[in-house]
Amino acid sequence: MRRRSLVLSLLAMMAFASPARAQYRRRSGVWLDAGAGIGRLRVSCRTCSPPASAGGYAIDIAIGGAMSKYVLLGVEGQVWTGSDAHVDEQVRTLSVVAQWYPWPKTGFFVRFGTGLVDGHVAPNDSVAVRTAVKGKGVVMGVSLGWDQPISRHLAITAQAGDQIAALGDITTASGGLSDDTIAYVSRLSIALTLR
C-alpha cells in the first residue's frame, strides 16, 4: 500500500513536470542528496536455508561532484533498520558512488556504488532462537532513479535499488556458523537533491 502510493506520487510528479524544468538539469559543481525510504533485507549464507528476510526503513545521504553532464561521483552513507520476529537488524554502508545519466537531457540515472559494510543481521542458522550477529565486509549496490528539478538548485530524486553486502563467516550467539553471509537490501526511496 505504502509502496503503491509512493510510486503513484512519483508518476504524478513526473507527469506534471514542465518542459521548462529541463533547463534546470545542469550538472556541475557539488551535489548533495538526503533521503529516506522503505527497504527489505534478505540474509543468505551457504548453510542457511531458507534465507531470512525482514522489512524496514532506510535513510541515506550522499555528497559529491559532477565529472561531466553524464557522470557524478560521490560518497554515500546508508542505514537500513528493521526487525524480523522481534530481532532488530541493521545494515550500515559507506560507499563511493558513480551516478550515470545515459541520456543527460532527462533525469534518468543509474547509480553504482561500492564500499564497506557493517551489518547486524539475523541469519537462519537452523537454531530455534534466532539472534542478530555482527559482520563486516564489502558492499556493492546499484539503483535506478529519476531526478525531477523543482527549482534551479533543488530536485526531488526517486530511487529504487539493491545492495549486496558480503559479511563473511559469522558465528551466531547460538553457536551456529553462518558461512559466507550475504545480506541484500532492496530499497525504494525519495531524496531531496541540492546542486
Add this chain to the structure above:
Amino acid sequence: MIRRALMLLLLVIPAAPLPMIAQSVTTSTDSTPPPPRRPKPLLAVGEVTGINIVVQRMNWWLRHADWADISLKTWSDNIRLGWEWDVDQFRTNMFGHPWGGGFFFNAGRDNGIGFWGSTPLTFLGSAEWEYFGENERPSLNDLYNTAFGGIIFGEVGHRLSNIVRDNRARGFPRAMRELASIPLDPVGGLNRMIRGEAFRHADDGPLRDHTPLAVDLQGGVRLAVDSGPQHRSSWSGTMLIDIAYGSPFDKPFHEPFDVFHLRFQFSPAQGGINTTRILGRLYGRELTDSAARLRNIFTVAQKFEYLAGPAYHFGGQSVETGFVSNWAATPHAHIQSELYGEWLLLGGIESPGAGVRERDYDFGPGAGLNASASLLVSGATVLSARWRFAYLHSVSGSPADYRISHASIEGLLPIGHALGIGAYAGWYRQLSDYGPGKGLTYSYPELRFYLAWRRGQWRHPLQNPAGNGP
C-alpha cells in the same frame, strides 16, 4: 571451459602487439587523443549483450560446457538464490575475468562513450553474464573483478590500440597493425571491420594519439624461493614488459588514464604469469610550480594487481590516493617518488588454511600503502626501490586477516643507447592471522638478472616507468 581457452589465449596474445607498439613509440609531447565519436549508448549496450550471447552460445553449442546449459529455470534460480563466492582458480578469477571485462568497456569506448560513461557497461555485462550466462549462482567476486578490472584492461587496451592502428598505412603493414590491435581491443577491432574503417585509408595523422610512450623489454633468469616447510627454490627464464604511457610531469591532468604504467612478467617454468600490474591516473593536480626543482602532484589512481609466485598468490582491484614527486637534484640527476594510500576494493590471497571447498584462497577488502623512489641519471632510471604493504580482511573462505609486505630494489646499467643489464631483488612476506595463537608467516625472496631493451622515452628526464612496480 571457455575460461581455460581464454587463459591459453592470454598466455599467447599479450606479446603480439608489442612490435607495433614499439614501432609506434613517439617522442612527441602532443597528447591529443583521437576525436570522440558521437556517443551511441544503445549500440554499446547491445554489443555488451551480444558479446555475452555469442560467448555463451559458443560454449554450449560447440563445447557443451556443463555450466553453459541454461534455461528459463536456471535464470529464475539465479535471480531467486542470489549471489555467492565461487571456487574457480585464482588465475581465472583474478586475471581472466578482469581481462574479459575489458571487452564490455571497449564496447562503450568504441561507440563514442567516454571513460566514465563506459564504466557502467562492465557492471552491466558482468551482471548479465552472472545471472543469465551460466547455470551456477551469480558470483560476487566475478562481478567485482570483471567490472573494476574491465575498466582498467579496457581503457589501457583502447589507448594502446589507438597507437597501434594507423589509418594512413596501406598494404601489409596496415594489415599487421589492424591484426596486432585486436588482442588489445577485440571489440573495437571487430567494429572497425564491420564499419569498413579497418580497410579504409584516411589521413588522420594530426588526430592520432601522440602521447609519449616508453616500452621496456627485459629478458633473463629468475630465482624464486619459498620459505615454507618445503623450502623450495627454482630458477626459470623470465620475460618482463614495462609500458609507461604519458608522464605525470609532462602535462596537467586532462582525463582519466592520460598517464598509466603497465608491468607484465612471465616465467614459463614458474606458473606463467608472475606479475601484472596496471596503475592508471584517474585524477591529478599539481601542487607546485611546474618549473620548480621539487614538484609534487596529488594523484588519484586505479590499480589492478596480480602477483603469483611458486608458492604465493595475491591480487586485487584498488583505488590509490597520494603524491607523485620529482626532485631535480642536479641538471642531470632526478629523484622521482610515489607515495600512495590504497583502498583494496576486493583482493584475493592464497595461504595455507585459506579457502573453501576446492578454492585455496580467500577474498576480502583491505587497505594498503605504496612507496617507491627512483634515481634517474641523464634521463635513464638506474636505481629504483619500492615498498608495499597491504592488509586484507577475509569475507569468504577462512575467517582470517592477512598482512603482506613486498619490498624490492632494482638497478640497471645502461649500455649504449637502448640496451642495459640489470638486477632485481624482491622480498614478499605474508602474515596469515587465523585467530589468537594461529598465525603463520612466510617469506618469498626473489632474484632476477636480465638484459633490457628500451624504446621511446628511454632518456626522457621526467619519466619513471619502473616507479611503484614490484
